[in-house]
Amino acid sequence: MTVHSFQEHFDAKIDSEVMIEPRDWMPDDYRKTLIRQISQHAHSEIVGMLPEGNWITRAPSLRRKAVLLAKVQDEGGHGLYLYSAAETLGITRDEMYDQLHTGKAKYSSIFNYPTITWADMGAIGWLVDGAAIMNQVPLCRTSYGPYARAMVRVCKEESFHQRQGFEIMMTLANGTDIQKKMAQDALNRWWWPSIMMFGPNDADSPHTAQSMRWRIKRFTNDELRQKFIDVTVEQAKLIGLTVPDPDLKWNQERGHYDFGPINWDEFWNVVKGNGPCNKERLEARKNAWENGAWVRDAAMAYSEKRKARKENKETKAA
Amino acid sequence: MNQFINKNLYGDYGDKEQATGASGTHNTANEWPLWEVFIRSKAGLDHKHAGSLHAADAKMAVENARDVYTRRMEGVSIWVVESKYVHASDPFEAASMYEPANDKVYRHPTFYNLPDELTHM
Numbered sequence: 001m002t003v004h005s006f007q008e009h010f011d012a013k014i015d016s017e018v019m020i021e022p023r024d025w026m027p028d029d030y031r032k033t034l035i036r037q038i039s040q041h042a043h044s045e046i047v048g049m050l051p052e053g054n055w056i057t058r059a060p061s062l063r064r065k066a067v068l069l070a071k072v073q074d075e076g077g078h079g080l081y082l083y084s085a086a087e088t089l090g091i092t093r094d095e096m097y098d099q100l101h102t103g104k105a106k107y108s109s110i111f112n113y114p115t116i117t118w119a120d121m122g123a124i125g126w127l128v129d130g131a132a133i134m135n136q137v138p139l140c141r142t143s144y145g146p147y148a149r150a151m152v153r154v155c156k157e158e159s160f161h162q163r164q165g166f167e168i169m170m171t172l173a174n175g176t177d178i179q180k181k182m183a184q185d186a187l188n189r190w191w192w193p194s195i196m197m198f199g200p201n202d203a204d205s206p207h208t209a210q211s212m213r214w215r216i217k218r219f220t221n222d223e224l225r226q227k228f229i230d231v232t233v234e235q236a237k238l239i240g241l242t243v244p245d246p247d248l249k250w251n252q253e254r255g256h257y258d259f260g261p262i263n264w265d266e267f268w269n270v271v272k273g274n275g276p277c278n279k280e281r282l283e284a285r286k287n288a289w290e291n292g293a294w295v296r297d298a299a300m301a302y303s304e305k306r307k308a309r310k311e312n313k314e315t316k317a318a
Numbered sequence: 319m320n321q322f323i324n325k326n327l328y329g330d331y332g333d334k335e336q337a338t339g340a341s342g343t344h345n346t347a348n349e350w351p352l353w354e355v356f357i358r359s360k361a362g363l364d365h366k367h368a369g370s371l372h373a374a375d376a377k378m379a380v381e382n383a384r385d386v387y388t389r390r391m392e393g394v395s396i397w398v399v400e401s402k403y404v405h406a407s408d409p410f411e412a413a414s415m416y417e418p419a420n421d422k423v424y425r426h427p428t429f430y431n432l433p434d435e436l437t438h439m
């Protein structure tokens with residue numbers, strides 16, 4: 001076989017929806033695109049534990065605390081599924097951590113916003129996990145096997161995340177005036193960053209066409225964003241909260257909501273590292289990694305010592 | 319032919335040594351070893367591959383597997399095996415590997431043309 005026929009074979013598989021598995025031949029760019037996308041996704045899950053972790057000790061009841069703890073633990077699990085999916089493409093875990101810690105790899109910008117009130121736990125679950133689900137459900141059918149399998153697992157776990165968030169918002173929205181204000185304030189702050197989670201407009205998203213061709217992506221950024229807005233606006237109405245967009249209007253002809261312009265300057269600014277919490281988040285991850293080094297070393301030394309002792313015993317016995 | 323085949327990256331399972339041997343750029347020396355996790359979801363079913371994880375030893379691998387892959391009672395039994403001990407068939411030889419089964423349709427019950435009146439068979 002030549003490169004040409006490998007490529008043809010690969011294209012034929014993609015066209016007939018046959019999944020690509022780790023040891024199959026794949027174009028270098030397909031591999032690189034996947035490594036970038038899956039590792040960024042993994043980093044987002046891990047960094048995403050930080051804003052919510054901030055409220056675990058201050059959750060207003062034992063029930064809320066147990067739920068939040070379970071949710072944050074799930075996000076850690078999602079990061080681990082995804083890191084190991086990326087590893088099947090030939091990048092090591094340490095390389096990925098290094099890319100995160102040096103700023104070479106990005107993670108979702110949404111996690112660079114602060115969580116300043118309890119209502120933010122509601123807004124994150126409802127909007128941020130909600131937007132993530134919109135993005136992730138189609139990825140269960142993405143063309144790379146290990147990624148798709150990881151996403152099936154992730155999506156099964158995500159729906160409780162969104163429901164618990166909406167429940168928090170609903171409870172606050174039905175509460176005292178101050179609680180209702182708190183819920184509205186959280187919606188005001190998280191709405192636009194959530195809308196931006198889908199990424200730049202299709203016209204400014206140069207990789208989209210290739211990713212769609214490879215069936216890594218199944219829908220464009222704008223398609224998913226529109227879908228998210230259409231369902232979420234209705235959910236906000238249900239609990240009497242107002243989406244902070246004066247241009248939001250149902251468009252009968254399109255069968256979709258029209259919405260106002262997105263502040264892409266803000267988006268790119270946060271991506272470039274100038275969001276409210278970029279430094280804090282990265283510091284937290286680096287500290288966790290560096291301060292945990294002795295634990296990793298000790299565990300490895302212990303394992304090697306036990307192995308050696310066992311081998312010693314066996315040679316003596318023989 | 320080998321030069322066209324990007325085999326220097328290890329697969330879902332195993333062949334990690336070969337992988338690092340061929341490319342030499344992926345240093346995993348500082349990492350806890352990689353393990354493959356297999357889970358029996360309930361008594362009576364096979365253990366099924368669930369994913370992989372890093373752990374310093376087998377005991378830690380089982381404990382980590384519990385936390386990573388069975389947070390919702392997905393399992394009643396866990397197997398872990400260090401990924402480097404898993405040997406896999408070669409996808410580039412799939413055609414010849416599975417060819418012997420191709421022309422043996424008579425192994426399937428539908429191959430036999432029997433009268434409709436025949437029951438319980």
Ligand SMILES: [Fe+2]
Nearest residue numbers: 045074075078
């Ligand atoms: Fe997640």
Ligand SMILES: [Fe+2]
Nearest residue numbers: 075129158161
């Ligand atoms: Fe989530």
